[in-house]
Amino acid sequence: MNDDLRELYQDVIIEHSKRPRNFRPLEHAHHVDGYNPLCGDTVTVYVDLADDRVSDCAFLGHGCAISTASASVMTETLKGKTRAEAERIFQDFHDLVTGQRADADPEQLGKLAVFAGVSEFPARVKCATLCWHTARAALDGQDEPVSTE
Amino acid sequence: MTAARATAAVARPPLDVERLRADFPILAQQVHGRPLVYLDNAASAQKPRQVIEAVAHFDATDYANIHRGVHTLSQRATDAFEAARDRVQAFLNAADRKEILFTRGTTEGINLVAHSYARSSCHLGDEIVVSAMEHHSNIVPWQLVCRERAAVLRVIPMNDAGELDLDAYAALLGPRTKLVALVHVSNALGTINPVAEIIRLAHAKGIPVLLDGAQAVPHLAVDVQALDADFYAFSSHKLFGPTGVGVLYGKAALLDAMPPYQGGGEMISAVTFEKSFFKGLPGKFEAGTPNITGVVGLGAAIDYVQQVGLDAIGAWEHELLAYGTTRLAELPQVRLIGTARAKASVLSFIVDGIHPHDIGTILDREGIAVRTGHHCAQPVMQRFGIPATTRASLAFYNTKAEVDALIAGLRRVIEVFA
Numbered sequence: 001m002n003d004d005l006r007e008l009y010q011d012v013i014i015e016h017s018k019r020p021r022n023f024r025p026l027e028h029a030h031h032v033d034g035y036n037p038l039c040g041d042t043v044t045v046y047v048d049l050a051d052d053r054v055s056d057c058a059f060l061g062h063g064c065a066i067s068t069a070s071a072s073v074m075t076e077t078l079k080g081k082t083r084a085e086a087e088r089i090f091q092d093f094h095d096l097v098t099g100q101r102a103d104a105d106p107e108q109l110g111k112l113a114v115f116a117g118v119s120e121f122p123a124r125v126k127c128a129t130l131c132w133h134t135a136r137a138a139l140d141g142q143d144e145p146v147s148t149e
Numbered sequence: 150m151t152a153a154r155a156t157a158a159v160a161r162p163p164l165d166v167e168r169l170r171a172d173f174p175i176l177a178q179q180v181h182g183r184p185l186v187y188l189d190n191a192a193s194a195q196k197p198r199q200v201i202e203a204v205a206h207f208d209a210t211d212y213a214n215i216h217r218g219v220h221t222l223s224q225r226a227t228d229a230f231e232a233a234r235d236r237v238q239a240f241l242n243a244a245d246r247k248e249i250l251f252t253r254g255t256t257e258g259i260n261l262v263a264h265s266y267a268r269s270s271c272h273l274g275d276e277i278v279v280s281a282m283e284h285h286s287n288i289v290p291w292q293l294v295c296r297e298r299a300a301v302l303r304v305i306p307m308n309d310a311g312e313l314d315l316d317a318y319a320a321l322l323g324p325r326t327k328l329v330a331l332v333h334v335s336n337a338l339g340t341i342n343p344v345a346e347i348i349r350l351a352h353a354k355g356i357p358v359l360l361d362g363a364q365a366v367p368h369l370a371v372d373v374q375a376l377d378a379d380f381y382a383f384s385s386h387k388l389f390g391p392t393g394v395g396v397l398y399g400k401a402a403l404l405d406a407m408p409p410y411q412g413g414g415e416m417i418s419a420v421t422f423e424k425s426f427f428k429g430l431p432g433k434f435e436a437g438t439p440n441i442t443g444v445v446g447l448g449a450a451i452d453y454v455q456q457v458g459l460d461a462i463g464a465w466e467h468e469l470l471a472y473g474t475t476r477l478a479e480l481p482q483v484r485l486i487g488t489a490r491a492k493a494s495v496l497s498f499i500v501d502g503i504h505p506h507d508i509g510t511i512l513d514r515e516g517i518a519v520r521t522g523h524h525c526a527q528p529v530m531q532r533f534g535i536p537a538t539t540r541a542s543l544a545f546y547n548t549k550a551e552v553d554a555l556i557a558g559l560r561r562v563i564e565v566f567a
Binding site: 008014038039040041062123127 | 506527536537
């Protein structure tokens, strides 16, 4: 397997895609559906906010390994963050997977850094970002489904 | 030699695949450092040098607008354009050249019939019949008509192999049925539908039939008169020709009675502000300057395909399909979607626990181009309870070695996710 692929399908990503964390509905939590009409991937992101802070975050849906792993790591990352912190992480993540952050600080991105390889696969960027766009809509209190197109 | 072996020997394709591959310059390249294995022919087929050169020659020497200039280039361009119509007529064995309409593609051909024929013949409670294996382009135009006319879309069901239920079909045909619109060969499953029988059943009740032939014409000889098809639509780019060009065949009696689809230049014989007079066929349905160069390219593509021979193409593709089916069966994680007895060279499949997009990405790095997703046939995916498939669609220029590369690539995919 070539290096780009190994970089994309890191063990952490494969592992999260097979055993996604927080893969469950959150009763009473606000949730938004995300949809990628190009490939048919769907995701529902649930966020519980307490005093502007994410007290719990979970997701359901089906998609490729990248989208499932991305949603799984995202739910872990967002827990305990304020909305402003979540927005900043979203921007950092977006820059990372679109290749606009060659100087990304791995410390700051934490586990999200495993998605750096996505930037070599432009066709897969939306797989990684669908859940984030959906979470952002949920944090903003929106109800409308989110679409990548 | 047994009878079966004798038959196999006779059926052995006279195709010199390596020589034919040399006609397709795009195939001789490396992708990600590996020889390109192009298995996305059902999405769009590649062009032989003969088409590329015919287009370049026409643009370099004969191009002008058609049907209106008295100058030499306009006459040459008109001759080339109309010669392509003759080639299409012969290709489909249409009774008359005026039954061949040039469109932008299969989708526009279907929309033409939906707007011009179905809208004027459908009223409250009338029915249009499609099948469970249609491409979105043979669903949505009819839904739009049904919504406008308060008509009803009825769907022929299929079995788990991807074969239509003909008894259910016959039961759907009734006094309210205004049209049957059916795919000839399924893009997502490969199924070759028994269209002659389907048309016979519809005609017994006086119902016309439109066939979406986009995936049929690259693989099998189509004779619209023998089929008694009322409308037949296909696209140039799936037949090794340029994009942006398609053909709608329609029986002259139907087309003559239909109102124009689009208004504009080219389709009129006289215009005043009080009234316009429309041309006869085919001009009535060809408003505006068409894709002249593209039509010339389609003519060259038809010449090429006929020179290779659709019988030989069909025989070789059948052998490739059988080989690919057998080899895929070596992988216990793989399940074929679409196992009809009559099938074109499409291998649509799912792999346990691995999403098609991940498969597509990994195969791409091996130089292998496949399509992944719902193939613009979401109802087919819903019927099989899956979100998407990986589809390898084979053309006559594909080889068994390329099928082997696909299998090796899939083994690698399975390793990554092991």
